[in-house]
Amino acid sequence: QVHLVESGGGSVQSGGSLRLSCAAYGYTYSSYCMGWFRQAPGKEREGVAAVDSDGSTAYADSVKGRFTISLDNAKNTLYLQMNSLKPDDTAMYYCAASDGGSWYALDSGGGPHPASFGYWGQGTQVTVSS
Numbered sequence: 483q484v485h486l487v488e489s490g491g492g493s494v495q496s497g498g499s500l501r502l503s504c505a506a507y508g509y510t511y512s513s514y515c516m517g518w519f520r521q522a523p524g525k526e527r528e529g530v531a532a533v534d535s536d537g538s539t540a541y542a543d544s545v546k547g548r549f550t551i552s553l554d555n556a557k558n559t560l561y562l563q564m565n566s567l568k569p570d571d572t573a574m575y576y577c578a579a580s581d582g583g584s585w586y587a588l589d590s591g592g593g594p595h596p597a598s599f600g601y602w603g604q605g606t607q608v609t610v611s612s
Contacts (some may be wrong), residue, residue: 484508484601486577489507498567498610504560504577504603511535515580517594518551518562520573520608529593530575531562534584542593544570567610577603 486509490502500518502518531541531551533536539551551564560577580586589595 484511486579486601486603488575488577488603489604491608493530493609493611494567496610496612497507499554499583500567500608502562502564502575502577502606502608504562506558506560506579509558509579509601511580513580513582513584514566515586515594515598516553516560517578517599518560519523519576519578519594519596519599520571520578521605522546522573524571524583527576528591528598529595532586532594533561534586536584540586540590540592540594542591543545544591545578546592564608567608569610571608573608574605575608576592576605 485507515534518530521527578599578602585593586598
């Protein structure tokens, strides 16, 4: 059984940084993609960044140049380094993984589309104050 457990959220001031982690238990696909999504109150879930088993990455236009997704295969842990945070980045952040396969669709914002991911974590809150 696959369990994704996020950590690292918190409250920071505008311009600050946070690093989110997602420990993937029981996730053993050789071909896969993993990603980060976020959802603010009253808004739809949006794709933030994704990485596939070949190491290719994709980022939403709104976070390009500020966020970096990475994967430590030895620790089975996905990371999201978030720099130059803005109040608009305030949201619940979710880790997700595909149920096999490295392909994923992109949403209108350039980030991964949630429909391509079958496993989800519970989320970690990020709050950025101005």
